[in-house]
Amino acid sequence: MRYAALLLVLALAALGAVVPDPNVPSPGPAVGSESPAVAVCTVQEGSGRSTTIAVLSTANGQVDLALFSGGLAVGTLQTSTGASGSTLIPVGDIAAVGTVGALLELPNPTSTAGVLVGGATSFSAEACPAAASQETFLPGGSTVAGENFAMQFMNPFAGEAIVSLRVVSEAGLESNERFDSLVVPPRSSRSVDFNELLPGRERLSISVSTELGRVLAVGQLDVEGESSVWNAVTASDDWFLPIPAGQPSRTLLIGTPSAIEVDYQVDFYGPEGLEEALVTGVLSGGGQAELDLDEISLETSAVRVVSNGPVVPVFRIDSPEGLATTTASPVEANRWMLPGASSRPGGFGSLVILNASIEDAVVSIRPLRERSSIRELPVLSDSVLELTVESADGYLIESTSPIVAMWVARTGAATGAAMGVPIDDG
Amino acid sequence: MSLRMADASTPQVAGTQTTEGSPPAPRVSIIITSVEGAELDTALAIVRRQAYEPFPELVIVGDVGEPPDDVEVYRTLEEAIAKTSSEVDYLWILHSDARPRPDALSKLVTETERNEASLAGSKLLIAGTKDILESVGSATDVFGEPYSGLEEGEIDLQQYDVVREVAFVRSASMLVRRDLAQGLRGLDDLLPPVAAGLDFSQRARLAGGRVIIVPSSEVYHQGRCNEAGTGWREQAGRLRAMLTAYSPLTLLWVLPYDFLVSLLDVIGSLALLRGSPAVRHVRSWAWNTYHLPSTIGLRRRFSSVRSTGDEELFRFQARGSVRLRELGSELTARVLLAFDDDQAIVRGSRRMTTSPGIWGAAIALLVVLVGVRGLVFTGVPDVGFSFPFESPSVALNRWFNGWNETGLGAPTSVHPVVGLAGAVSTVLLGFESAARTLMTIGFGLIGVLGVGMLAGRLGVRGPGRYLAGIVALSGPGVGVLTGSGSWLGLGAAAFLPWAVLAAITNTGERLTHWSRHGWAVIAGLVVASFSPVLAVAPLVAVVILRLLGTRGPRLFLGVMVVVAGAIASAAFLIGDPAWLLEVDRRIGLDVEWFWPLLIALATLPLAFIGVEARRLGLTGGILSLAGLLIAQLPLGGPGVEESALVIGSFGAALVVAAGLDSFSADARRLAAVLPSMAILLLAALGVSNGRLGLPEGEINERFDFATTLAEPGGPGRILVASTERTDLPGESRSGPGFWYRLIDGEEMTLDEVWLAERGPGEARLLSALETMSTGSDLRPGQSLAPFAIDWVVLLGPSFSLDEALVAQLDLVPTPLDPDSRVFENSAGRPIARVDGGAWLRDGVGFAGEPGPGLVDLAINHDDGWRTDPEPNGWSMTVSAETGQASFEGSHHRSFAAAVAGALLVGLLLLVVGRVRR
Secondary structure, three states, X not given: OHHHHHHHHHHHXXXXXXXXXXXXXOOEOOOOOOOOOEXXXXXXXXXXXXXXXXXXXXXXXXXXXXXXXXXXXXXXXXEEOOOOOEEEEEHHHOOOOOEEEEEEEOOOOOEEXXXXXXXOOOEEEEEOOOOOOOEXXXXXXXXXXXXXEEEEEEEOOOOOEEEEEEEXXXXXXXXXXXXXOEEEOOOEEEEEEXXXXXXXOOOEEEEEEEXXXXXXXXXXXXXXOEEEEEEOEXXXXXXXXXXXXXXXXXEEEEEOOOOOOEEXXXXXXXXXXXXXXXXXXXEOOOOEEEEXXXXXXXXXXXXXXXXXXXXXXXXXXXXXXXEEEEEOEOOOEEEEEEEOOOOOOOEEEEXXXXXXXXXXXXXXXXXXXXXXXOEEEEEOOOEEEEEEOOOOOEEEEEEEXXXXXXXXXXXXXXXXXXXXXXXXXX | OHHHHHHOOOOOOHHHHOOOOOOOOOOEEEEEEOOOOOOHHHHHHHHHOOOOOOOOEEEEEOOOOOOOOOEEEEOOHHHHHHOOOOOOOEEEEEEOOEEEOOOHHHHHHHHHHHOOOOEEEEEEEEOOOOOEEEEOOEEEOOOOOXXXXXXXXXXXXXXXXXXXXXXXXXXOEEEEEHHHHHHHOOOOOOOOHHHHHHHHHHHHHHOOOOEEEEEEEEEEEOOOOOOOOOOHHHHHHHHHHXXXXXXXXXXXXXXXXXXXXXXXXXXXXXXXXXXXXXXHHHHHHHHHHHOHHHHHHHHHHHHOOOOOOOHHHHOOEOOOOHHHHHHHHHHHHHHHHHXXXXXXXXHOXXXXXXXXXXXXXXXHHHHHHHHOHHHHHHOOOEEOOEOOOOOHHHHHHHHHHOOEOOOOOEOOOOOOHHHHHHHHHHHOOOOHHHHHHHHHHHHHHHHHHHHHHHHHHOOOOOOHHHHHHHHHHHOHHHHHHHHOOOHHHHHHXXXXXXXXXXXXXXXXXXXXHHHHHHHHHHHHHHHHHHOHHHHHHHHHHHHHHHHOOOOOEOHHHHHHHHHHHHHHHHHHHHHOOHHHHOHHHOOOOOOOOHHHHHHHHHHHHHOOOOHHHHHHHHHHHHHHHHHHHHHHOOOOOHHHHHHHHHHHXXXXXXXXXXXXXXXXXXXXXXXXXXXXXXXXXXXXXXXXXXXXXXXXXXXXXXXXXXXXXXXXXXXXXXXXEEOOHHHOOOOOEEOEOOEEEEEEOOOXXXXXXXXXXXXXXXXXXXXXXXXXXXXXXOOHHHHHHHHOEEEEEEOOOOOHHHHHHHOOOOEEEOOOOOOOEEEEEOOOOOOEEEOOEEEEEEOOEEEOOOOOOEEEEOXXXXXXXXXXXXXXXXXXXXXXXXXXXXXXXXXXXHHHHHHHHHHHHHHHHHHHHHHHO
């Protein structure tokens, strides 16, 4: 028995050495991330300006709007998108507020919102961002005489947010302790007036780095009573920008948040089709380049900006007919929503659609309003289509091939332009 | 006796000693008190041989048949004393079972006269022995407890032969001045012999008399009067003697003091598994209460005779309590006996330094003391699987009636240790925190002692057997268990050797057949309370030991341990079989690769040395390696894993006990010693953190914000989540990319360690968490509110929930803990919600203002709740009419009754065993 026991000991020891270690238990598989069906809009009420929020959706569903300021909901509204899937919400009807943020809870993920800020001599439009990124970038600021540039940081969430700004101008990297660890309390928004901090700068680009929480940042430029609003976005290396015709003083600003040089190339989609590498250049670290689009063509056109580093292109119209700024789109998509896209009373509006794919596309254009009709138009490969818009809450554009869409509107001396919102069908 | 009697020196007759002109010898009357069973004729015959002139007159007290003509008979001693002629100088009160030497009386009289004493006692020797001393007069403590200073079986070598004053003399043979005896009215009839002697001696002293012992007056005592001085009557008698003799001022402090001493005596005796002192004390106090009127009468009568204060009594009393001193000595001896089979310490012999077990035990205890130092100063950590006990009433109620509060609640039984913890806390007067700390410190001592005793019983008596206890507590398996915070694993490791011991007998042991069975049942209940599956281990060990030729192990006892263990854990295992079977629920602990190697290396040489060491070593090697292998294989759930790891350490401890049994230059012995030493050192390192290997951490302290910031409805639940399972307290559930669990916001307690099976609420919660972790839930607080989750705490590295909770509206990040991300649920709700308020926890249930409405309980629905439970989705409502919401599990009581019954059977067997012995 002694030897049998001995053998057993040896066998057990050998088995112990051979048998692998027990698997460390692991939790269940992680689920993918989804964005909540929300949008955060900048709201400017007072001083002769009022804000209207356009909500578009593929469903007839409930919309909850909360105006947040100082940690509180200063105004709330519950409405519905109705049968048309769209609604316009004049913020002035909810509460008399100044510059605040608005959080919209939308009916479903294929919903979007846009903001229209109008005054006696001003008009600006921009889509309301849905998701807040940790790092965003906003080129196109200016604090030269007659121009007022400010950024609004909106934190609609439950936790405090802290952001740091990296500001680069033609003078290089700007240093100011007020750019560091900027606290945006929960359910609040905070504005930074760059004219006060950095007066006389012609070209400002701002990198927004979120250290805690999340914020959504928008830039606002006022020039002689006219204003424009555009979103800070995540920099990328491939951008699309449809350009409307007939608008003088159109420029393309390309900025990079990168600290090192970035090579870029601008492909041009004009009446003659695609012209690759029409412009190439190098952006210095944090630098910004400006391209006069009028010099290339006054027709409806589009550009694609490709770079070997992160950049953000911004389209600007700055003329006696008005001021408008919008950020290019980093993606193509088959469905686009253009909240607020509409002809202006006493003015006009147009949609600009770029088909940068290799296939021709048939786009169906549907104004979202009661009793709307759908138009179907072909858009050839590598071509741009511009068509006027009717009065609507916004537009839904669906295409057989990936496209990029934006809209522009003008009334009197006020112009607004906004890139459409691509709809992910999941 | 006969030899001594034969050798007696020539009697010195009092009359013959007197010289002409000297005063005549004092007159003495001999009063023989009849003792049942003692031969009166023989007593008279022996008394008649007394060499004393003038020969005393003889008086018999008691119910005797036909007395001799020259002897007067009285019914009571008091009557006999009262009737004594005033010409008599002394009375010699003698039991009929006393056999005085012929010169006993003369010596008594001579010394009494010489010392001007009033009361003198003889030296008592046990009749029928070779002069074993029974009494040479006694001191007492303040409670009248006699203290003779004699050792049991001490032989009379005249070592005490000095006439001296004593506190009291025995009534078996006492000479008393006639006038004093008549003044004191003799002995108290109600008192048994020793107490009567004490009482009479005390009264004699307080009356101004001297009480002496006259060792030269030798009396052989048959002891038929049952003068052992024990029993409740004697105790009651001592109390009555106190009440009679002491002044009111003395009684004012001595009675409460006596009560306290009695209480300590009872507790100490219970520790020695003796219940009789408790009964004795109760009967003693009851008897005195009943006889209080006669005691008061005695005091009154005695007050006229009293001439000195109590100080005169104190002069002859020992300090403190004799009873407690003896109890302390016995307890100490028992403890030392456990470590010192040779009783070298107890006997204080020179062998102490060379006694094989003592040094090993001393070092092992030192290591344990170092190993528990942190527990002594800061208590047991609240981390891993180690959490505070609930209050005993709640723990026992939960164990008896059910409702497992883990997660969102379940009707299944809690882990059996909850009942044990409740019972221990109850014994410690409800101090559950002290109970936990004492139990944990006790694990160290119990484990070391258990392995030492077990190895000793299996024939290995070297120094290694106690040192091996450290390996049982912190060896390969238990080390990783305690490292993960498994308090239960530590407890199981401490008690396993005892469970195996209970299944092994040897020829030298003092236990009876019944006692062995009782111990087996109790050991099975205890070890299974800590680790249910582990109750199988003793049977396995018994089988292996028997196969290897060891005779002591008994299969039947092993089976009894298993059966008792099954009874203790049946409710828990039936309620949650996955704990036993589901591999995914395992903790996933990994034993370092070198442990099996070391154990194999230590075992192999043992196969070729001494028989006992070989059997023990091979048994240990097989158990340890098999345990570690099972822990490695994907077999069974966490219950199997835990038990396998404990067995791994236990087996290693047996190997070390055998390996370090002796030290020599022999190559085989050296080959066994070296790896055994390595195992021992590694294990000792494991307990060196001061917490017996338990990790550091205070989860409850970290999370006390939940209580501090609680709403009036009390703290709700805390959802804790991490990608690292070990970050979470107790068992956790698998979530989408992370582990999570709910804990009680008030405090996580021991009953919450193991989670009950998922109920419908848990399924809903998982679904909510899946949605939350995508980041699409803008109001996660609202989603968690139905589960009464007030707080979300994310631990460990940042993960999907961190990202998801950055952009949401109602979980407010709150920097309350620097090591975790804490979110307060602004949409939280109480666990028990009523219209416009909340009910609070009340034991296992809830209580609040009675009303006509419903109480919305955020717990899984079960019909066992009272009153009028109605499902509300996964949760439930009950009627608010009674102001109470309580749970009554349908089967819990029968399971609890089975455990209680098994415990009762075990205790009964122990009692029967003791009686039989």
